[in-house]
Structures are given as C-alpha cells and as structure tokens.
Amino acid sequence: MIMDVAANPHRAISVAVDALKKGEVIAVPTETVYGLAADATNESAVSRIFEVKRRPSFNPLICHCSDIEMVSTYAVLDPVSLRLAEAFWPGPMTLVLEANPSCRLPSRTTAGLNTVAIRIPDGFSRDLIRSFGIPLAAPSANISGKVSATTAQHVRDDFGDEVPIILDGGQTKIGVESTILTVRNGGIELLRPGGLPVELIERVARLPLTFREVPGTVVAPGMLTSHYAPRACVRLDAVEVMRGEVLLKVGGVFVSGEGECARVFDLSPNGSLAEVAANLYATLKEADELGVSTIAVVTIPNSGLGLAINDRLRRAAAPRSLTPAEVALGESRSA
Known part of the structure; x- marks a missing residue:
C-alpha cells in the first residue's frame, strides 16, 4: 500500500x-x-x-x-x-x-x-x-x-x-x-559526505574536517567501496560519449558524441549542485531502465554538495561483486 x-x-x-x-x-x-x-x-x-x-x-x-x-x-x-x-x-x-x-x-x-x-x-x-x-x-x-x-x-x-x-x-x-561525522580527539572526522556541505560544518564548528579514506571497520553506512550502483557500468569524467551509452551532463554544455548516444540527461541545466544532487538517483534509475551497458558522467565540481555527489558516483563506478540475491537470480535464469 x-x-x-x-x-x-x-x-x-x-x-x-x-x-x-x-x-x-x-x-x-x-x-x-x-x-x-x-x-x-x-x-x-x-x-x-x-x-x-x-x-x-x-x-x-x-x-x-x-x-x-x-x-x-x-x-x-x-x-x-x-x-x-x-x-x-x-x-x-x-x-x-x-x-x-x-x-x-x-x-x-x-x-x-x-x-x-x-x-x-x-x-x-x-x-x-x-x-x-x-x-x-x-x-x-x-x-x-x-x-x-x-x-x-x-x-x-x-x-x-x-x-x-x-x-x-x-x-x-x-x-x-546525510553527511556522517564523528568527533575524535577533539577533531571532526568525515565518514561519508552527504547533504550537509563540509564547508558549512567547518565554518560552524570552527574545526577542520579530516576524511577517513583508509579501509577498515565499517562504523557507518555508505562506507563500502561499491555502493549506490545501477546495473549498468558507470564511467566518470567523460569528455565524450560513445554510441549506445547514456550521458549524464550538467549545465547544458555540449559533450562530443552526444548526438549519437542512446540518450542525454542534464542533471541541472543551470549548473546547480543542489539540483544535481536532487536529480542524481532518479536519473541513474531512469538511465538504467534503458538497458544500456554504460552510463557516462561528466566531471562534477568537487566542492559543496559536489563532494557528496562525487562520492556516490565513485562508489557507483567501483568494481562490484554480485549480491546473494543476484547470484540466486542468475542461477535461476541458467537453470
């Protein structure tokens, strides 16, 4: 319901x-x-x-x-x-x-x-x-x-x-x-960038943030290497798009090859990172439904909400292994 x-x-x-x-x-x-x-x-x-x-x-x-x-x-x-x-x-x-x-x-x-x-x-x-x-x-x-x-x-x-x-x-x-933080030894550690920009946190806390990038114990959600992933492969920092790929771009900028690719999505025609963040997941899902093998994504500025957007895209693009549910599905299809 x-x-x-x-x-x-x-x-x-x-x-x-x-x-x-x-x-x-x-x-x-x-x-x-x-x-x-x-x-x-x-x-x-x-x-x-x-x-x-x-x-x-x-x-x-x-x-x-x-x-x-x-x-x-x-x-x-x-x-x-x-x-x-x-x-x-x-x-x-x-x-x-x-x-x-x-x-x-x-x-x-x-x-x-x-x-x-x-x-x-x-x-x-x-x-x-x-x-x-x-x-x-x-x-x-x-x-x-x-x-x-x-x-x-x-x-x-x-x-x-x-x-x-x-x-x-x-x-x-x-x-x-959400942005995930922990306070250690009087400093602030960023465990996952998210909807609250790092620059705003540092301004209010009057303390710099350190970013935990060394693999170790998972102490918060969103720390797995492969995450937020569509079925299609995700290709980052695209300066051109190939025939048969889907393109995700920002700000209305023309990307070489977009006239011949499967489809073009502009996450924010006016270049707003807030709009990119709001549209990112829904657009990845819509692009994935087209059945293409690759989703190409242009470079996103790595400041403000861009830090969280790029974190999600990197994890979406990371090498992945099949979940138990996907393994079971594959076995049932081959049976």
Missing part, C-alpha cells in the same frame, strides 16, 4: 505507528532519501530490515530520533558533537557517537559496535518518530548496494509487497543521504 502523506498526515502517522508497534518494516520519506524504517529497539524488527534490504550484518544502521533529549537516552553527546547537533539538527547530518551504557539498542542496530549512528530528520519523519516515541532504524529504502530511492515508486519497484506500507511524501528534497 502506498499512502499519500500530504492527503492526510495524521492518518498516515496513525497507520505507521500501528505497524511499527507490531514490529513491521515500513518505508518513510525523509528530506534526504526514503528509508526502510522499524523500531530501533526491537531486534526482530531490525533483523527484518536486514533481511528485506539484503544488507550485510556488519553494516550498522542509523537511528533516527525526534529531538536531542531522545538522542541523549541512547548516546553520549560530547561538547563538539552537541555544538554540531544544535547547529544542524533537524537536518541531513548523522553523528556517530559513543553509545549510552544504559541504552538498550540491540546489537543488530549497532552491528555490535560500542558506537551508534544518530540523526534527527526534518519534516514528516520527525513527526512520526515523535508520535512513536522510540527511535527508528532507517537505512535507505533500496536493495543493499543499489541506487537509493527518492520517490515512493522507487521503493515499490525495488521491494514490491515485501514492504507493505510505503508512505509517499513526494520526491525527496535533498536527494543524497
């Missing part, structure tokens, strides 16, 4: 809360992307998220809270993290914090770590959490490793009836996932 949030938000919240109390997994809109949501304190409900999403068990989930008081129940906010929280919550920022020793989050939610990733979203999802009274574990509503959902229909296309309730809030405003 796809339920239009705008038509009756109170009814949507009531239906969602009833489902969450029963331990069900539902899809909810946020300002970043759609999420697969369940009671973060219910181990069986959280396990269902991993099952539906085909998500690796070592990949922790983000707990979405309604306010800083709720956050403090489950995590310890150090002074720098509190300053960031007061400046950017609600909004597209996730903090990886030391778990409150008295909190009762199941290990499935935190992937067995002594830290917890927490965000306060903006808009309808925050109202839902406030009504529910318990944090929601809510990774992006897509098959693990694939392109994230920015519309309710994207969720339905990925999961069909596996997700019985999809709350439709329209196309998401930001279009890429």
Whole structure:
C-alpha cells in the first residue's frame, strides 16, 4: 500500500505507528532519501530490515530520533558533537557517537559496535518518530548496494509487497543521504559526505574536517567501496560519449558524441549542485531502465554538495561483486 502523506498526515502517522508497534518494516520519506524504517529497539524488527534490504550484518544502521533529549537516552553527546547537533539538527547530518551504557539498542542496530549512528530528520519523519516515541532504524529504502530511492515508486519497484506500507511524501528534497561525522580527539572526522556541505560544518564548528579514506571497520553506512550502483557500468569524467551509452551532463554544455548516444540527461541545466544532487538517483534509475551497458558522467565540481555527489558516483563506478540475491537470480535464469 502506498499512502499519500500530504492527503492526510495524521492518518498516515496513525497507520505507521500501528505497524511499527507490531514490529513491521515500513518505508518513510525523509528530506534526504526514503528509508526502510522499524523500531530501533526491537531486534526482530531490525533483523527484518536486514533481511528485506539484503544488507550485510556488519553494516550498522542509523537511528533516527525526534529531538536531542531522545538522542541523549541512547548516546553520549560530547561538547563538539552537541555544538554540531544544535547547529544542524533537524537536518541531513548523522553523528556517530559513543553509545549510552544504559541504552538498550540491540546489537543488530549497532552491528555490535560500542558506537551508534544518530540523526534527527526534518519534516514528516520527525513527526512520526515523535508520535512513536522510540527511535527508528532507517537505512535507505533500496536493495543493499543499489541506487537509493527518492520517490515512493522507487521503493515499490525495488521491494514490491515485501514492504507493505510505503508512505509517499513526494520526491525527496535533498536527494543524497546525510553527511556522517564523528568527533575524535577533539577533531571532526568525515565518514561519508552527504547533504550537509563540509564547508558549512567547518565554518560552524570552527574545526577542520579530516576524511577517513583508509579501509577498515565499517562504523557507518555508505562506507563500502561499491555502493549506490545501477546495473549498468558507470564511467566518470567523460569528455565524450560513445554510441549506445547514456550521458549524464550538467549545465547544458555540449559533450562530443552526444548526438549519437542512446540518450542525454542534464542533471541541472543551470549548473546547480543542489539540483544535481536532487536529480542524481532518479536519473541513474531512469538511465538504467534503458538497458544500456554504460552510463557516462561528466566531471562534477568537487566542492559543496559536489563532494557528496562525487562520492556516490565513485562508489557507483567501483568494481562490484554480485549480491546473494543476484547470484540466486542468475542461477535461476541458467537453470
């Protein structure tokens, strides 16, 4: 069932809360992307998220809270993290914090770590959490490793009836996932660039950010090398496009060969990185539906939201291995 949030938000919240109390997994809109949501304190409900999403068990989930008081129940906010929280919550920022020793989050939610990733979203999802009274574990509503959902229909296309309730809030405003940060030794480490630009964080925090690029323990979502990937291969920094490829460009600039390629998408005719981010996932999905083998993408400026856009594109273009679901599908086709 796809339920239009705008038509009756109170009814949507009531239906969602009833489902969450029963331990069900539902899809909810946020300002970043759609999420697969369940009671973060219910181990069986959280396990269902991993099952539906085909998500690796070592990949922790983000707990979405309604306010800083709720956050403090489950995590310890150090002074720098509190300053960031007061400046950017609600909004597209996730903090990886030391778990409150008295909190009762199941290990499935935190992937067995002594830290917890927490965000306060903006808009309808925050109202839902406030009504529910318990944090929601809510990774992006897509098959693990694939392109994230920015519309309710994207969720339905990925999961069909596996997700019985999809709350439709329209196309998401930001279009890429949250920026993930952690405070270590008085400094701020960027674990995943996202919808909150790094330059703004540094300005408010009055501290430089370091970017964790060395492979190691996955302490936050979006750190896997291959992620956000369509079926087609993604070719970056394209200065020309080949016959049969799809081209993703920006700013209306002509690219050699585009007159003979399969199709051209301009992510933002006026060159707005905010518009590029908002359109990126939906366009990757639309391009992929054309059945081409390669999607060529022009160079995107690596500042502001461009840092997050390029991060997603690099992971989409990375060498990938088949998921268990894809292996099973391939075996069934060859049988």
